[in-house]
Amino acid sequence: MHTTSDGATFNFAKASVLILDANALFLDLVTGVLAGFGFRRITRCSEFEVAATTVKARAFDLILLDPYPNNEAAYHLIRDLRESGHNVATPILIITGHTYLRLVADTKQCGADFVVAKPFSMGGLLDRVLWVAKLENRHSALLAPVAPDGRVFGAQPW
Amino acid sequence: MVKPNQAAALENPLKRFLDAPGGISQDAAIQRATDSLEMIRHSAMEEIDSCLADIKALCTAPNPTPQQRQALHERGNSLLGFAGMYDMPDLCTAAYSLCELVDAMMMHGRWSAEAIHIHYDAMHKLREPHALTAEERERLVTGLRKVTARIGGLPPRFKT
Helix, strand or coil, rough: CCCCCCCCCCCCCCCEEEEECCCCCHHHHHHHHHHHHHCEEEEEEHHHHHHHHHHHCCCCCEEECCCCCCCHHHHHHHHHHHHHHCCCCCEEEEEECCCCCCHHHHHHHHHCCCCEEECHHHHHHHHEEEEHHHCCCHHHCCCECCCCCECCCCCCCC | CCCCEEEEEEECHHHHHECCCCCHHHHHHHHHHHHHHCCCHHHHHHHHHHHHHHHHHHCCCCCCCHHHHHHHHHHHHHHCCCCHHHHCCCHHHHHHHHHHHHHHHHHHCCHHHHHHHHHHHHHHHCCCCHHHHHHHHHHHHHHHHHHHHHHHHHCHCCCC
């Protein structure tokens, strides 16, 4: 049996995760995939405003966001979450299809831990979830400093 | 200096679920996720067809409104996700090319209905990938890349 690289297993049954995807069927898809990974406490959002209200009110152990079509507002939300509140250190994965060229830099630099491109393989997404679960002392790298011209620069991996 | 309660707040909350009792292996998780993906395959195929139908309807407009252009990008974006997840890599690439094209044309303030049509025709053919040879699929995708590079890269003076 193949296990994680150190031979360990994982149990996400009590981990709380929030998923945002404006496409209802893709929301179902991601929900099913995460359920396959063992997540049971899944909060599903197809509306950005609902997701924003929810992550400001409650702590989650993992957040998966597709910013489309609220791109800029979603990036602002992630920056806000990194500043204060319940989810300053919560792993955040952006899951995105085609990103508008003008938003590529913001997608990389808004303070998310990683950007996962659609389509993704089951193994690829699981690897990324396990990778972010292992990260430590990354908060300062996730805070995206704002330049005088308003541009945001960050240090998180792409 | 970071106080103990601040340090606790900055701990990665997902970490504690690694190696937790009653866990599953990576292989088991991937198999369960793959099974889950298969459960909605039929709905995903319907979504792909719905995206194609919407793109066909949207690309008939010679000078679409900003909302229609946005909708074209949105439908292409959905299409690339589902096509890629369900083993249609050429259709996924074609839909990505459509998104690149629409994005570039919106950014530069121009429009080529013909380039959109070419993408729709190719995606319609790639919907049934086994009806084409690998060479035919490659030729279609390569052609779309060229269209997107040429039309998307036109200088603003060619604005239509």
